[in-house]
Amino acid sequence: MAAKRRVRGRRAKEPGLPPGTLVYTGERQTERVRLQLMDYGPDRLEERDLESVQESLPFKELPTVTWLNLVGLHETAVIEEIGAAFGLHPLVLEDILNTRQRPKFEDHGDYVFLVVRTMHYLEEKRDIRTEQIALVLGRNFVISFQEFEADPFGAIRDRLRTSAGRIRGAGPDYLAYALVDAIVDHYFVILERIGDHIEELGDETIGDPTPDTLRNIQTLRKDLGHLRRSVWPLREVASAMERSESALVKESTGPYLRDVYDHTIQVIETLESYRDMISGMFDTYLSSVSNRMNEVMKVLTIIATIFIPITFVAGVYGMNFQHMPELAYPWAYPAALGVMLIIALAMIAYFRRKRWL
Numbered sequence: 001m002a003a004k005r006r007v008r009g010r011r012a013k014e015p016g017l018p019p020g021t022l023v024y025t026g027e028r029q030t031e032r033v034r035l036q037l038m039d040y041g042p043d044r045l046e047e048r049d050l051e052s053v054q055e056s057l058p059f060k061e062l063p064t065v066t067w068l069n070l071v072g073l074h075e076t077a078v079i080e081e082i083g084a085a086f087g088l089h090p091l092v093l094e095d096i097l098n099t100r101q102r103p104k105f106e107d108h109g110d111y112v113f114l115v116v117r118t119m120h121y122l123e124e125k126r127d128i129r130t131e132q133i134a135l136v137l138g139r140n141f142v143i144s145f146q147e148f149e150a151d152p153f154g155a156i157r158d159r160l161r162t163s164a165g166r167i168r169g170a171g172p173d174y175l176a177y178a179l180v181d182a183i184v185d186h187y188f189v190i191l192e193r194i195g196d197h198i199e200e201l202g203d204e205t206i207g208d209p210t211p212d213t214l215r216n217i218q219t220l221r222k223d224l225g226h227l228r229r230s231v232w233p234l235r236e237v238a239s240a241m242e243r244s245e246s247a248l249v250k251e252s253t254g255p256y257l258r259d260v261y262d263h264t265i266q267v268i269e270t271l272e273s274y275r276d277m278i279s280g281m282f283d284t285y286l287s288s289v290s291n292r293m294n295e296v297m298k299v300l301t302i303i304a305t306i307f308i309p310i311t312f313v314a315g316v317y318g319m320n321f322q323h324m325p326e327l328a329y330p331w332a333y334p335a336a337l338g339v340m341l342i343i344a345l346a347m348i349a350y351f352r353r354k355r356w357l
Contacts, residue, residue, distance in 0.1 A: 026099035103233035
């Protein structure tokens, strides 16, 4: 069983290194890199876990489609071995290991290189973790590079196992489309979770906002910022892949790529709508806090206003003079209290009439 991953923060690449230097910049991990292979055609499917990259080389000569999936990027020697086996440029390998890449599409002639970003929603923390996924599309193979164990391609594997749809009879370009489409579809799941959270926060903001409410709003703003930085470039990737003149992307795959582009636009529109809602929610929070403070100040002001004349009467009769009106009368003390009560009731009635209470 693989050891539990320990996160110690992301590492930055040291400046001044030569181009093509392989340095992993992601989160430190301790488990072994996993190699998963699926080789398929219309009438066959072979699935296995590999111990080394060399085990995948015989499949390159077959007329079938080979999907090699690598989980874990911290062992740079494995990445370098894959690059040597499939003829990948050192700069491509460098981009794979640099997990802070902007989503992009590059045509290298013999293969196509894509970088996309996927999201994982952490239910307990209500937080989003981003992950870079790199794809290499070749003549009869697709190589995917994942940073973490979370598998966004489970549905694709099930379709291959059950031969559902046209994926088993299509080429590697269709598989690459399916992988990108699975990532885009997962954005809708993330947006649905965020939408539910926004609805809860909206009710809380209007009802009884607390400092935790403001922290949750700021967290949502940060999450939507991460999504925006991932989705906007992905639109360019989908468009570039659709318009690519590479022989590796067949014309028959074009309509499916346009569908991915349309889904990306829907994600962007929903994302912008959520950003507007969060901005409005922030303003609502400030207004709610201000209104609550105004209500408190209103009550305190009314109480102070009621006690001002009462304090005046008490102050007058609290002066230590020998000759004062009603000082010698036995009913003077309750009379003074009665006057104070009458003044207080009269002011309360006046405030109610003015609808200040």
